[in-house]
Amino acid sequence: MGNVSYSAHISNGKSAITSKSKLLGVAKHNLRKYKSPEYSSDNILLLRGTEDLYQDVKNVYHQEFDEAVQQYNQKQKRADRRIEDYFEHVANLNQDMAVEIIFQCGDKEFWEEHTDKKEKMYNVYAYLLSTMERFLPNFKVANAVIHFDEASPHMHVVGVPVWEGAKKGLAKKVSKRNVFTPESLSVILQDKLREEAGSCFKFNVKEELAEKKLGRNHDLSVMEYKVVKETERLEELQEQVKDSDLDLFAKKLAYKEVSKTQKEKLDEINKDISSKEAQAEELDYQITIMKSQLYEYEEEASKLEKFKESLSNLKQYIASYMPLSPLIEEYANAVEGKREIQAGNSFRGLLTALGELLNSFKELIVDGISWFPRLMRWQTSKGEVAPVFSDYRNEGYNYRLVAYQNLVTKEQYSVESVQEEIKAENRVGTLEQLERRIEETEVLVRKLHKDKMR
Numbered sequence: 001m002g003n004v005s006y007s008a009h010i011s012n013g014k015s016a017i018t019s020k021s022k023l024l025g026v027a028k029h030n031l032r033k034y035k036s037p038e039y040s041s042d043n044i045l046l047l048r049g050t051e052d053l054y055q056d057v058k059n060v061y062h063q064e065f066d067e068a069v070q071q072y073n074q075k076q077k078r079a080d081r082r083i084e085d086y087f088e089h090v091a092n093l094n095q096d097m098a099v100e101i102i103f104q105c106g107d108k109e110f111w112e113e114h115t116d117k118k119e120k121m122y123n124v125y126a127y128l129l130s131t132m133e134r135f136l137p138n139f140k141v142a143n144a145v146i147h148f149d150e151a152s153p154h155m156h157v158v159g160v161p162v163w164e165g166a167k168k169g170l171a172k173k174v175s176k177r178n179v180f181t182p183e184s185l186s187v188i189l190q191d192k193l194r195e196e197a198g199s200c201f202k203f204n205v206k207e208e209l210a211e212k213k214l215g216r217n218h219d220l221s222v223m224e225y226k227v228v229k230e231t232e233r234l235e236e237l238q239e240q241v242k243d244s245d246l247d248l249f250a251k252k253l254a255y256k257e258v259s260k261t262q263k264e265k266l267d268e269i270n271k272d273i274s275s276k277e278a279q280a281e282e283l284d285y286q287i288t289i290m291k292s293q294l295y296e297y298e299e300e301a302s303k304l305e306k307f308k309e310s311l312s313n314l315k316q317y318i319a320s321y322m323p324l325s326p327l328i329e330e331y332a333n334a335v336e337g338k339r340e341i342q343a344g345n346s347f348r349g350l351l352t353a354l355g356e357l358l359n360s361f362k363e364l365i366v367d368g369i370s371w372f373p374r375l376m377r378w379q380t381s382k383g384e385v386a387p388v389f390s391d392y393r394n395e396g397y398n399y400r401l402v403a404y405q406n407l408v409t410k411e412q413y414s415v416e417s418v419q420e421e422i423k424a425e426n427r428v429g430t431l432e433q434l435e436r437r438i439e440e441t442e443v444l445v446r447k448l449h450k451d452k453m454r
Contacts, residue, residue, distance in 0.1 A: 002208025006197055008189045010180060011100040014289055017158075018101050020054075020091045026100055027053035030145050030156045042149075045122060047129055049143030053158060056142040057098050057276060060160045061087040064140055064199065068172035086170075096176040099139070099161055101189070103128060105153035105201055111152050118153050122146060125155040127200045135188045138162050138179045160447040327357045332376050335387050336422050338415065341399040358399065362391070365405075373407050377428045380421040382406060382413055384428055 017023050027033065029055055032044055050058035065086045073082040083089050090097045101304040102318045103125065111118060125146050133141060141159040161179035190212060331354065334341050341354070360371040365388065373386040385404040392398035403412045404422075 003210045004110055004192050004201070004207050005104075006209045006212075007104050008193060008307075009102045010185070010189070010240065014286055015100070016096050017098040017100060018094055018096055020097075023057060023098055024054055026098075026156075026158060027143075030143070030147075030158070032149075037075055043147070044149065045146045047126055047143075047144040047155070048141050048157075053143040056179075057158065058087050060140050060142045061090075064160065064162050065170070065172060065174075068170045072170045076332060083170075090174050095174070096161070097423065098142070098158055099176055100133075101157045101159075102154055103157070103193075105197060106152055106207075108151040110207075114205070114207075117205050117453075118148060121148075121153040123204045124197065124200045125153075128197050129155065129157065131194055131196045132157070132188075135192055136179070136184065157264050204314070316343065328375060330354055331358065331372075332424070332427060335376070335401065336424060338419060339400060339421075340401070341389075362389075368392075369402070371405055373405075376408060378404075378422050378426045379428045380404075380418050380426065382411075382418060383408060385413065385418060387422075388412065 011017055017026060030044075031051055038104075069083050069086050076082050087097075098138035105121070105124060106114070129141070129144050132139070138161060139159050140162050141157060143159075144155060144157045146153060146155050160174060162177045163178040166173055166175075194209065194212060202208050238353065253328050331341070341358070358372065358375075361375045363373065364370050368391055369388060370391050371386050371388045375386075377384045377386050385408045386407060387397040387401055388403040388405050390402045392400070401415060403415060404418050405412045
């Protein structure tokens with residue numbers, strides 16, 4: 001046999017998917033729904049499901065349980081005992097609502113030497129997935145993805161454990177305990193699937209998987225030594241009994257007492273082994289959770305940098321328009337004074353600087369009617385409004401104020417109904433205001449970044 005490792009980890013302890021938020025966390029990690037220099041969504045490959053793992057799990061719930069829920073509800077006389085949505089129902093029970101299994105063949109050192117064979121793992125994991133579905137038909141796979149962007153290519157499988165045969169409640173329900181029994185965990189995940197993975201791995205990668213070890217963290221050498229010595233003592237006593245004059249009853253009694261002592265020692269060892277296995281699995285998944293939290297922080301940091309870049313670009317944009325402030329002030333004063341704007345020479349048809357500004361900012365409502373929501377707005381009792389002008393012949397040199405229009409609802413109001421509120425102190429969205437708000441936002445961003453680094 002070879003020395004290439006094989007592992008099949010099942011979500012447990014803190015990594016158990018016992019809520020919708022944890023399911024969303026798994027989806028975020030498995031499908032790379034974040035930005036990171038170390039990981040790339042381009043180097044992951046879907047084998048089952050879609051880019052929406054959360055919805056994939058919900059779909060399995062509907063496919064598997066809708067009929068059972070309907071039958072259950074028909075038997076309920078009290079409305080408060082009926083189940084509206086089984087997915088939401090299980091999410092509130094603090095139990096495993098889905099299960100994740102991570103398969104991996106080969107460690108970091110192996111794949112550093114066999115980088116050219118990584119792509120062959122698609123065949124291995126695709127075969128392993130279909131074989132697992134055949135061996136574990138009650139584990140309904142919702143989503144499966146291969147990660148090629150880490151040191152060792154590995155597969156994440158997320159599914160729903162479906163159990164039938166309950167005497168109370170739904171005839172068909174979610175149950176990790178009844179689907180992933182000690183037998184299925186040991187015989188199927190660790191024995192049969194290891195054997196199938198080994199055959200496929202050897203065919204595709206031309207290497208052999210290592211034999212299964214006797215036990216994980218099997219480091220109880222002192223206790224094992226005591227068991228061996230106890231067994232040797234048992235054999236010596238049996239020989240002595242054969243040569244003695246004790247009757248048959250005494251022989252049986254001595255054998256029974258020694259066997260009882262040995263069994264107690266073995267039970268002790270098995271409990272210690274189980275405890276250490278559980279501790280090791282717990283540590284594995286604590287590491288997984290910590291990695292997930294690190295990815296989230298990196299994503300937040302990336303978003304913060306992009307936001308700061310956007311603020312910088314916006315400041316440059318505003319700075320480019322600051323020289324136009326006198327023209328914008330002239331325009332605002334004309335609106336507040338309810339004056340017509342003679343923006344150009346009507347005889348020659350040439351536009352003044354103000355005329356050119358208005359011509360570049362106006363938004364036509366209909367022919368000859370335009371408004372300027374991006375140039376200046378006023379906060380009134382009817383909401384934020386911008387003036388509506390009649391543009392004589394739509395040629396940009398004779399603007400007459402005819403109404404005000406709400407920026408959100410697009411509703412128009414007569415000049416008389418809001419003109420009293422069109423004052424300099426009610427101006428909104430001026431270049432100076434925007435510049436001040438950007439500076440305030442930059443101070444807040446620096447504070448957030450400083451808090452994050454603590």
